[in-house]
Amino acid sequence: MLSALLVMAGIAIVLGGVLGFSAIKFRVEGNPLVDKIDAILPQTQCGQCGYPGCRPYAEAIASGEADINRCPPGGEEGIRKLADLLGVEFKPFGGGTVLKPKSVAFIDENLCIGCTLCAQACPVDAIAGAAKQMHTIIASECTGCELCVAPCPVDCISMKPIGENIANWKWKYPVYTLAQAK
């Protein structure tokens, strides 16, 4: 009886030690779920979700305080991917959500006064220019977040939709007639 108790207690102590050691040794920094969610988000850093960037939104989703349907740039497909990852139901966008075509910012260089406010607002450093010098958008780096539009004191920034061109054109889903059953 006593030996059995001792054996069981010994096993418990050893296993507890192993668990305690591995909890310290193999500790995961941060929440891996946040990284997975962040990988799905489109990284426009636009703040349309109500959080200051994609990662804070990912953290909010992971902690359960935010819904998965608050990212318009990610589109419905983004919601679907998040639903798959988190094992929750797909949830359509709320009524007030406006889905805009993919755009890039454009600075009217004749109007720019070089105040640098837009460059400070850009979350991905896609605006080049120094104080009192004309600024311009590095179009290939622009995520279309629109954060630079509001700070501009002379309203010289506009959003230009990226139209369909040879480089980004996609084959359409095949449409053809099926034979009618007779």
Next chain:
Amino acid sequence: MRTLYQFHGGIHPPGNKEPSTQSGIARAPLPSKLVIPFRQHAGAAAKPIVRAGDQVLKGQLIGMPDGFVSSAVHASTSGTITTIGAQPIAHPSGLPDLCATLIPDGREEWILHAAPSTLRQNSGQASLRTGFDYRNSDPAELRQHLRMSGVVGLGGAVFPSDIKLRPGNRKIDTLILNGAECEPYITCDDMLMRERAAEIAQGAEMLRFMLEAGEVLIGIEDNKPQAIAAMRQAVAESGFLFEVVAVPTIYPGGSAKQLIRVLTGLEVPSGKLPTDIGVQCFNVATAYSVYRALAHGEPLLSRIVTLTGNVRRAQNFEVLLGTPVRDLVALGEALPGTDRYIMGGPMMGLPLSSTDIPLVKASNCIIAASDKLFPPAPPALPCIRCSRCAQACPADLQPMDLFWFAQSREFDKAQQFSLFDCIECGACSYVCPSHIPLVQYFQFAKSEIRAREHDQQAADHARERHEFREYRFEREKQEKAERLAARELAAKQAQPAEPSVSPADAMQQKIQAAIAHAREHAAAGKPKNTENLTAQQQAEIAEIEARRTHIHELAKSAAEPPNDHGESHS
């Protein structure tokens, strides 16, 4: 006799190659207008280096290669560039792309051009074309020359040839020249081999030299006996140890991977390139243009195009790049019933939205199509999973499964089933008893997957930039704090240097110093214009001073009485 191998699947559609091989290659007349797209090759479009209104000579560079996978674009004849702008081109989207419009002056005046390192400037003749010993040249220089000559694969993929000639990590054992031309109706390579076999052989030797390849095999389908005979004769006369191999006629035997399989028995693994198994493959027309570029210094300005189908005179034409399809089809006299034109063959070709579209480096054939020639596809029926498509697939895929995944947009699964090994040959659609447009589904799925990968890359890039920006803010904050701390430290260190002086003394010292400074300043600030004055000027000054003292005295006496009141007010 060489042992030949087989690839899986394949089909035997009617060849229909006879009509266009009845007469030799004719030179198409100079059109009244050329539309030269800047994107005639795989990769990035060339950058225009001419402006509207510029006069150009035949062979003049008008588009500079822009990026690693890119190639040059030249003026196909001499004339005037009238516009540079978006115009319709041969593309499944029907979208316009950047093109230069060239109005020929009819003189066909060549720009001074020559093979690398042999530009004979003393000749004085702009039209002189010179040969040179490429064997004594650096292969890198030859590749650069090919890039600047706009030489790309003329089999249809239009991949820049110079990139395919770069040395890889593996030695090239076998160079294959692709003269199979498996697609029905097309005979441009056939006629080129019949008429210009010697040049093709010379071009093949140049390719072999640059690749340092061991053996050279020229694969030609056995439905082209005249081309085989011509190539054999040319190889024998040239003395090169090439082997001309007649391969069985089966579609798509002219696809690079399938031809490699037939000739060598090797299979290019999924996601790998032929060079990874020591094989490189070039079209015979590419070898010909390599020869023209290296031996004569001629950029790629024209190509052979088959005009066939529902026309009175089917024939092959040597056409300047940029010639509108309209000008070519006028030569063949379309028969009644022709309602559309197809660029390429009936299996993989592209229906053209208009005949204004220019012929480009990829255009091997124009078929005048009518409903009689190509009856419209009957309405599709549901897939019955008969697996005829899998039997026909030359890439060993399961098209019925890929179709299923593409239809339901399960792209991950389609990719797991090796969607990207599909060569879009159309053999599956050809045999499908339900007439399902399978290739369209595969094209759709492929472009969706590519778009997603592109978006994902863009998102990762944006994340990286955003994180760097935050790191930069953090770093700047830290640097500022450090600077502040350093300044405070310096101030602290400076104070103990005069510890004996009491605060009051220090203040006194400062005041004394300030007074001394002010005195110095006053002394230095004496007006300089009162020295070295003439007697007259001094007299004037004295007079003014006297008047001033007089006014002062007057003012004093006048101001004295009310002075008491003024003080009481203040």
